[in-house]
Amino acid sequence: MANTKKRRKHYTPGQIIWTIVEYASLIFFSLCAVIPLVSCVITAFKTKEEYDTTSVMTLPKSFLNFDNFITAFKTANMGRAFLNSVIVMVCVLAISVVVGTQLAYVLNRFKFPGNGLIRNLFLFASLLPAVAMQVTVYNIMGDLGLINHLYGYIIMSCGTDIISIYIFIQYMENIPISLDESAIIDGASYWQIYWKIMLPLLKPAIITSCILKGVGVYNEYYSANLYLQKDELKTMAISLYTFVGPMGSQYNLICAGVIISLLPALLVFICCQKHIYSGITAGAVKG
Secondary structure, eight states, X not given: OTTTSOOOOOOOHHHHHHHHHHHHHHHHHHHHHHHHHHHHHHHHTOOHHHHHHSOTTSOXXXXXXXXXXXXXXXXXXXXXXXXHHHXXXXXXXXXXXXXXXXXHHHHHHOOOTTHHHHHXXXXXXXXXXXXXXXXXXXXXXXXXXXXXOHHHHHHHHTSOOHHHHHHHHHHHTTSOTHHHHHHHHTTOOHHHHIIIIIHXXXXXXXXXXXXXXXXXXXXXXXXXXXXXXXXXGOOHHHHGGGGEETTEEOHHHHHHHHHHHHHHHHHHHHHHHHHHHHHHHHTSOOO
C-alpha cells in the first residue's frame, strides 16, 4: 500500500521563499495593472459632488447612473470622433498591409545589390525619435496643404511600419521557395505569386501587424492633435481632452469617455479573440 501512494515532494526553505516571492510579485503587478482600471470605472459613475468629496476608490451611490456617459458622448461629440478614428484606422491598416507585404516580398524573395543596405536603413530609421523630425514633417505637411485634412493625416500615418515589415520578412522565411518556383513553372507572374500565394499565407502575420498598428493608430494623440485641429476632425483620443481646461479637469466625465472609447475595442476583441490569438501565435518570429 505504501508503494502505491504518491510521494510528496519536499521543498527546501529556499524554494519556498522563492515561490512566495514569485506569487507576491505576480499579485503586486496584477494589482498595479487592475487598480487604475477599477478606479476609472468607479469614477465614471460618480457625480461631480461625489468625486469632490470622496476618494477615488469609494464606490458611487449607484452604478445605474449613466448621466456622465451621456454628457461625455454629446459634449465631446464622440460619435463623430469614433467615425473619424475608424476611417483613419481602416485606411492606414489597408495601405500599410499592402505596402508592407510587398516590400517584405521583394526584400525576402529577390537578392539584389543593396538588399542588406535597405534593411539596415529601415532599422536605422526606427531608431530615430519621431519627435525630433516633427518640425520637418510639419513643414512638409504645411507646404503640401495636408494639415487639417483627414486624408492628409491618413497619408502621414501610412509611413513605413518597420516592425510590421520585419514580421512579414521573418514569416516569409518559413514559406518554402518551392511554392514560388512551382507557380512560375505553371506560368504565374510575380504579381500573381504575391497576390494568390503569399498574401493568403501571410494571414497570421497580417493579423499580428494589424493588432500592433491598429492599437497605435486608435490611441494616437500627439500627431492627431497636431494635424487635426478642427472640431469636426477630432479622433477619439483628442475628444477625451474636451473636459481638460485651465480651470480644472472633469475627471468623472473623462473616465466615462475613456470607457466609451474602450467599448468598441473590447467588442472587437471578444468577437475576434480566436483569430487574434491564432494570429499572434502563428505570426510570432521563430528563432
